[in-house]
Amino acid sequence: MTGDSETQTGKATAPSGPQANAAGSSAAPPANRASAGPSPGNEDEDVPLEADEAEATDDTSSIDDRISNYTSSLSSSVIDYPIEHGRRYHAFRSGSYVLPNDETESERLDMAHALITRVIGNKLYLAPVDISKTHRILDIGTGTGICKLQTMSTSFRPMIIGNDLSAIQPQWVPPNVKFEIDDVESPWVGPKYDYIMCRYMAASIGDWPKLVSSIYDNLNPGGWAEFQDMSVEFYSDDGSYKPEHHTYGWNQTFVQTLKSIGRDPAPGPQLEGWVRGHGGFKEVVHQKFKVPIGPWPKQQHHKGIGLLNLAQTLDGLEGFSLKLFCGILGKSREEVLVLLAAVRKELKSNAFHALFDIHTVYGQKPFN
Template sequence: MPHPRPQFDTDVAGQENEETDSAFGGSIRGSETSTLDSDILRYRVENGRTYHSYAIIFWTLVLEGDLYSAPIKNPQDVLDVETGTGIWAIDVADMIPSAIVKGIDLSPIQPSWIPPNVRFEVDDYNKEREHTNRFDLIHSREILGTVPDWVQFYKKALDSRFSALRPGGWMDSTEPLIHINSIHGPVAKDHPFNIWTTQFATISEQTGLLWDVAPHLKRWMEEAGFVNVTEKVVRVAIGKWPKAQKQKELGAWNQLRLDMGFGDFTERRMRNVLNWQNDEIMILVAKIRASVQNSKEGLFMHLYHVYGQKPGE
């Protein structure tokens, strides 16, 4: 049964709110990056690593300088699942020159100029393929909406026939909770983020791919057979409304990350699965970006870091 589409006021031009960080629907990239670029240079000096994008700065800040949560030092064989641009794999390779880091993805969008200890392959981690590698660490981040069966996904990481961990190796997963909250109380039912969440629930129904996965990672990992499974939940602001400097800085990076990435993330799925038209998508995205830019709303999100260990032999 088709789901009714929400009705939007299409007259969005010229609206502005003095509490937002930029004009309605416009990107905050220009206003924010001049300040945040100096922070990139500072983190490069302090941590001795090269940061390749705003997203990796955000995640590194969330993890307080680390690149993963699992309690393993200097892993020597590392797999990055759905590596995307390969940024995480490159940073791990820079951090641990003795490690061999492999990134797999369906799209060959990774750079050609990479450290010698990185290898990228076009591959689908959902397929049952044999690999000769045995990994100390398998990493995944924000792969929601791409895994048909998470328990089977984790079981593959334990199975010696596939991209498997060595006995004692670690699986490290990070996913955001897709439901956005506010310090002022429950977000209104007609809030653009709630509309977005409802539409992506429909996308899940039609594709069989789950988006609301973060709260279930620990249970799924345990069901697959991992031991020493640990869940850490971090609350992160969207915008610069927190008074504490660290949370304000995290909120600014999160705001920029969402503002720059939300359109591309949403557009393809709503067009291909829900058959939304471009103007419908643009209006919803514009309203979401306006909300992201409005620090007065006091929005925040939860990030789930879950890691588990393959039983030793």
Template sequence: MATQTQRPEGEVLPANQTQQPEGEVLPTDQTQQPEGEALPADETQQPEEEDPWNDDGVSVGDSSEDGSLASLRSSIIDYRRENGRTYHRLKEGKYVMPNDEREQDRLDLAHNLWLATWDNKLCNCPKVNGAKRVLDVGTGTGIWAMEYADEHPEATVIGVDLSPIQPGFVAPNCSFEIDDLEEDWTWSRPFDFIFIRSMIASFSSWPDMITKAYEHLEPGGYVELHDNKFPLKCQGGPMPDDYAPNKWTKLLVEGCSKAGRPSNLADSFKQMLEDAGFVDVEERKAIWPFNPWPKDKKLHHLGLLCQANAFMGIEGASMAIFTRVLGWTPEETTVFCAEVRNEHRKIGVQAYYDVYSVWGRKPEKDAENDEAEQP
């Protein structure tokens, strides 16, 4: 569930510094100045002419940080520790998945699961090529943003997340910002491609998030969403009532709903895009076998990846929701997660998730709207 990943225009992670490990304070010899945020700025560092690689108002200075900026950076990486996991500090509690090394490894594995699902393509819309200014919402480890930037050196790619877990050394056309995308977006320059992946259970209002994407796209720009839908389904018959993974996904749906961040809306993305005003909306649907039960070569491979992804993420996905929302103890949650993993190894139940890729285009300014209004 991500997540994925973006105003004030968040804090930008310097491209010439490595991502600090958990618990360390970022070096204070350089300052990344986010757009719109009330942080100290060295105006002498601003270029006189627009730099196509930098975002509006974002600059990299070489002066020393003052105490307030150093304190802010320190507080962001002072992660919340809870039940043996760490969680984001900025707007803490909004996102239920941890951000520690175990979760980062899972996020990178999930990236490969998505690539295998869509035949090794980073996206399915026409912006698979030709984008110039790209926003990756809920960037996580930044792996999608970095790969897109590497494949498209002509594009400027910005990844945004609540956690500063992205690498420091990246391509010059890729940068990362730390911010909460449920707040106002204040970028003054529009994007031509906005990518949102694995962000179920991350937003209180998906329609609001899609509207923000629409407003910050240039005419003709695209948004694309990727996500899976909870709970599990069963092929070839009814889902056994005593199947622990089925109970697990239903509890996640219940907990996320009670928390006000639903996890079962991926099949509604197409309608949401159309309601927001997007045109040429398309939906591509696939499945993720919960384990390697299919005989089909591709589906068998997807099942292996999905199983590995679940093994790495069952406890991380469950701990915060079960203990904060559903009233379970950490010990009860740990025992139940072990039961889910144990039954996950059994291939007798042909369980799977539906997964979706949905994209749409913002109409060209005036022309398409005027044409649509004519009798």
């Protein structure tokens, strides 16, 4: 991060990457776009505009109020977040993402960022990207933007763009960092990128092969794409994690409900197949990392990772569950909270040795 003299307001902008409205979509245009007046070239454009004399006023505070009300109305479809089951959720493309976007979830996302960074060797990325020759970076599903801001610790200053469905990022950021409210599964427009990061998108994407193609098409020749993701289905190496556990039942219900709404709970193991299957990427590398849930491993490195993972899992249980279990399965909030209390107790007791895997896959778009 740079000093205050180099910072500016990081307001969410209109899309310059994936287009906000998919072609042929039946959904209405986002309300944050003003209704168009006469288009350029329309003959009415040559008619002088008539002034509304009633607008002349010495009361400048009234115009401030009107601007505030007008801009609030324009952006209401994006930032007027609905409250469901006691949590706050995305308004833009409502329903396409099942996790909350409130402060509790933002704090968990920052812990998840710390977890993934530690898992892959205290690095933000593994692709052999030469940042000194990188001009434009895209961070898909940026969340709180913490990954991008940490990237700025480098002495180089590429343009870094992060997109997400919600404006939950910091207001003050370096001048070469920009956040956009956008849906990465819509058509992409705008300049291409030298490096695209797509991570932690399990349960968020409806068509992964299509997303991989969009990423490839929007890389400059020689550019790199990197995917870091997981399978949210828990398992154990020693058989200690069993169907009779409350956690097992909760996790299987979570996984199956995600599948029922077209959201893949396990993109991690499939990433290499999608990237290689595209046919364009070269120099494809796949690495898998075991991530314990809890401090049960003997090895200190994995013990620390397990403790951090346990913390973010416990903080996330409610957010993972409420929209799916209540909104999709029809369970009451009270019923879900009782189940989650039993899950928390098991996870804290190290009653079993559960874990999941994180997969990283990166590849390069050929120069020719």
